[in-house]
Amino acid sequence: MSHHNIYLMVNGKRYSLEVESDRSLLDVVREDLNLTGIKKGCDKGDCGACTVLLNGKPVNSCMVLAVQADGKEITTIEGVARDGKLDPIQVAFIKHGAVQCGFCTPGMILTAWALLRENREPMREEIQKAISGNLCRCTGYVQIIDAIQSAARVSRVNNE
Amino acid sequence: MIGDFVVKGKYVGAEVDRVDAIGKVTGETKYADDLRLPNMHYGKILFSPYPRARVLHIDTRSAEALHGVRKIITAKDISGNNLYGYEIHHHPLLVGEGQETRFVGDSIALVVAETPEAADQALENIEVDYEVLTPLTSPREAKAEGAYQIHPGSQGNICCRPELIHGDIAAGFKNSEVIVEHTYFTSRQEQAFLETESGVAYVDDSGMLHIFSSLQDPYDVLEDVCYALGIPKSRIHVKGTIVGGAFGGKLITTIEVHLAAMVYLARVPVKIVLDREESFIFHPKRHPDEIHVKVGSTRDGKIQALEAEVLSDAGPYSGRTPEVLGLTVSALVGPYGIPSVHLTGQAIYTNNLDSGAMRGFGAPQAAVARESILDKLAGTLEMDPLELRQKNFLKPGQETLSPVLGDSPVSLELLKDQILEKMGPLPEVSPEQNKRVGRGFCFDMPVFDVSAIPVLGKSGVGIAVEIFSDASACVYAGGTELGQGITTVLAQIAAEELGLPINKVFVEMSDTWTCPRAGRTSASRLTYVLGNALLLATEKIRNTLLSRAAKMLEVSKDELILENGKIKAKGSPSKGVGLQEVATVCSNEGLKLREEGWFKYPEDRYMYGHTFMASAADVVVDLVTGEIKILKLVNIHDSGKVINPILAKGQLYGGSLQALGYALTENLIVEEGKLITPSFSEYLIPTAMDIPEEFVADAVETPYPTGPYGAKGLAEHALNSTTPAILNAISNAVDIDLTTIPVYPEHILEAIRAKETDHQ
Ligand code: FES
Ligand code: FES
Numbered sequence: 001m002s003h004h005n006i007y008l009m010v011n012g013k014r015y016s017l018e019v020e021s022d023r024s025l026l027d028v029v030r031e032d033l034n035l036t037g038i039k040k041g042c043d044k045g046d047c048g049a050c051t052v053l054l055n056g057k058p059v060n061s062c063m064v065l066a067v068q069a070d071g072k073e074i075t076t077i078e079g080v081a082r083d084g085k086l087d088p089i090q091v092a093f094i095k096h097g098a099v100q101c102g103f104c105t106p107g108m109i110l111t112a113w114a115l116l117r118e119n120r121e122p123m124r125e126e127i128q129k130a131i132s133g134n135l136c137r138c139t140g141y142v143q144i145i146d147a148i149q150s151a152a153r154v155s156r157v158n159n160e
Numbered sequence: 161m162i163g164d165f166v167v168k169g170k171y172v173g174a175e176v177d178r179v180d181a182i183g184k185v186t187g188e189t190k191y192a193d194d195l196r197l198p199n200m201h202y203g204k205i206l207f208s209p210y211p212r213a214r215v216l217h218i219d220t221r222s223a224e225a226l227h228g229v230r231k232i233i234t235a236k237d238i239s240g241n242n243l244y245g246y247e248i249h250h251h252p253l254l255v256g257e258g259q260e261t262r263f264v265g266d267s268i269a270l271v272v273a274e275t276p277e278a279a280d281q282a283l284e285n286i287e288v289d290y291e292v293l294t295p296l297t298s299p300r301e302a303k304a305e306g307a308y309q310i311h312p313g314s315q316g317n318i319c320c321r322p323e324l325i326h327g328d329i330a331a332g333f334k335n336s337e338v339i340v341e342h343t344y345f346t347s348r349q350e351q352a353f354l355e356t357e358s359g360v361a362y363v364d365d366s367g368m369l370h371i372f373s374s375l376q377d378p379y380d381v382l383e384d385v386c387y388a389l390g391i392p393k394s395r396i397h398v399k400g401t402i403v404g405g406a407f408g409g410k411l412i413t414t415i416e417v418h419l420a421a422m423v424y425l426a427r428v429p430v431k432i433v434l435d436r437e438e439s440f441i442f443h444p445k446r447h448p449d450e451i452h453v454k455v456g457s458t459r460d461g462k463i464q465a466l467e468a469e470v471l472s473d474a475g476p477y478s479g480r481t482p483e484v485l486g487l488t489v490s491a492l493v494g495p496y497g498i499p500s501v502h503l504t505g506q507a508i509y510t511n512n513l514d515s516g517a518m519r520g521f522g523a524p525q526a527a528v529a530r531e532s533i534l535d536k537l538a539g540t541l542e543m544d545p546l547e548l549r550q551k552n553f554l555k556p557g558q559e560t561l562s563p564v565l566g567d568s569p570v571s572l573e574l575l576k577d578q579i580l581e582k583m584g585p586l587p588e589v590s591p592e593q594n595k596r597v598g599r600g601f602c603f604d605m606p607v608f609d610v611s612a613i614p615v616l617g618k619s620g621v622g623i624a625v626e627i628f629s630d631a632s633a634c635v636y637a638g639g640t641e642l643g644q645g646i647t648t649v650l651a652q653i654a655a656e657e658l659g660l661p662i663n664k665v666f667v668e669m670s671d672t673w674t675c676p677r678a679g680r681t682s683a684s685r686l687t688y689v690l691g692n693a694l695l696l697a698t699e700k701i702r703n704t705l706l707s708r709a710a711k712m713l714e715v716s717k718d719e720l721i722l723e724n725g726k727i728k729a730k731g732s733p734s735k736g737v738g739l740q741e742v743a744t745v746c747s748n749e750g751l752k753l754r755e756e757g758w759f760k761y762p763e764d765r766y767m768y769g770h771t772f773m774a775s776a777a778d779v780v781v782d783l784v785t786g787e788i789k790i791l792k793l794v795n796i797h798d799s800g801k802v803i804n805p806i807l808a809k810g811q812l813y814g815g816s817l818q819a820l821g822y823a824l825t826e827n828l829i830v831e832e833g834k835l836i837t838p839s840f841s842e843y844l845i846p847t848a849m850d851i852p853e854e855f856v857a858d859a860v861e862t863p864y865p866t867g868p869y870g871a872k873g874l875a876e877h878a879l880n881s882t883t884p885a886i887l888n889a890i891s892n893a894v895d896i897d898l899t900t901i902p903v904y905p906e907h908i909l910e911a912i913r914a915k916e917t918d919h920q
Pocket of ligand 2: 098099135139404405
């Protein structure tokens, strides 16, 4: 197995790493960087629990090789709260009961975060579509959708 | 009635934020796979490739020689019984040479290695010779005469055979003017929790084995580890980590016995995390059932008799099957008063995947058969299905069948009114669009465990609470946080009772070292049993604090109230003392500030309390494609006082969507004992695109006399009643009988075609 020297910008911090060519971004972030907030639900691209933002776009990090992410910017759930202050999406997830077991939550929040950057006023159907790759077995999604809508409202007010 | 019964509480009944939410939204919460120990190794399990085979020879030499491999373990290395299992210890930890495997989830060898990759390589290098044998893959075949016995000594491969008799069934059918009967087939449903089975363990310097894993019952794990490996119970500490979903799939011991064996024999800390396919194979699923049901009624719709036979695929091990099938059988009656009943079930061992607990514990299967046959009966009687149900609703004071307690105020009429109001008029679709709209109902009487005596002995369910001199408190509760929100519910109750702000109350859960025995986290039991135990414990602490404060304030104890971190005299608010001051004095004087509460239901037998649920669905069916769209889905639940409305709604939505999956997509297919659908791209659970256009969850709160604040259990309940509502809506839309779930578009088209051929 060949080794590669790569660097990743993760949550604004630069990491230089030596990785084997077949390792997934998910494994490298969880094991080598010890950022365990992202989860492994399937390792096959089916569940979205491993979602990170790669240059601002949500991806299933289990389906991305670490070497493919070389030089790119990555946001994990640990990078969403700024200066110890929760993002409005995180607050809304708590307030609306959008969290149960929490295993899907980090991925769900990152997907929502990317959505709200592109679409400040998403309709319910747009939210449903955006999060359709993030499985949640606990909540039935209703409170998650409520939370994302409410976070969008709060962010609009904050930005006005 | 909604919100009518409010014990005025600052926290109880309020929309309190989850106490464990911040860690979950920031990613800080540690699940089992997020834990790391110094010198931690990785454990992997070699599973049997065959559902039934005799292990002739296992050669581990080349695997052992690989770089990074610490230890390979086979049956001959195990010094204990090498067996585990809930109630019946017949599940081998490792199938050894000369023994037979019983399903593809049986373990042959364990690998401990420095890296997951080295462990995988070792798995590939273990050489096993098998004599492949023909498996039994259907209950009918397995119960037939002459079939080989999966557990030697059993007869007809019978795992259990519950029977429920009430009244005179022959007379019941004699009094019936109309009799309908039908057979229903339900699928094998996978819990599909997102966090696969995982755990870490190590042995400390004093020889104590510590297991941290994703589980539902730390006490059961402790029993199993002791039995299988011969480790004294006093040397085992089990701590349930925050669980990423379980839904019954982690109710029996999963990887913990394997983990303990690895740690003990390899003498290093070990982590096991199953991959998704292994998880789908490993834990028991919802039983696939064949239910034949026959119901007799008078012309005007008074049901006289109900007879049913359930044939259930138990898989290879007993586990929770007897409990689950027992509940399937009793849930066939549902919330109806039926004078004569004869219900039997048979769970048969097979070499298929294992069956066991999944949310609803067998009641969802029963509800499918019960509510479908009721609609069929309504059709035969040419009666409105809702009217038929209403005519047969359980009446206040009417007897329920054991083990269901009939001590809940009956609210079925109220639920019926509410659901009709919420549903409104049936939406119209113009006929030329080749679409048909239909509505279906289901009423249910889901249960929750109140007794737990057979599980825990006479002591009942324990909890401990401690208040510290800084006026912060900790609750030690042996239940497990699976996502359902029990941590928050207990914090709400403790804060309410101790007059503390909720951020001063901490809840430590699922730890056999610090928590009194509380039993399993299942059967929607924790709010009821732990809530009651908690009230007993906090009452003792309140007493201590109030008595001491009474002396300090020189007033009688009865005049004092405890709220907002203060103890105050009722009449003269100026007279008061801070809780912190009182707690400090108590602590300095050596008064007891840690108390236990033990709750047990007065009756010494296994039994369930119950809630009431009404569900209704509107669907539109496309006659050309068979496609089904759910326009509206409403669930209204009477689970007594709701301690936290946001959490309760979350349970209703979540359970209901699992039921939608059960109705329309979820089918874990096993052929010749092997899993055909090993991933989320083959086993389809609902996504956010699959939710009903309008999805409503609401509650009616009729207080339950013996519940904490009048509360009952509720977590599982929406799963029971949603599936039949959807099935009945489809049948209603296109006027067909549905007999098998999940219902795919092609089934609908077939049924429509069959009906047309019949009519020609
Ligand atoms: S773990 Fe990456 S999609 Fe499931
Ligand atoms: S909260 Fe459990 S999977 Fe979403």
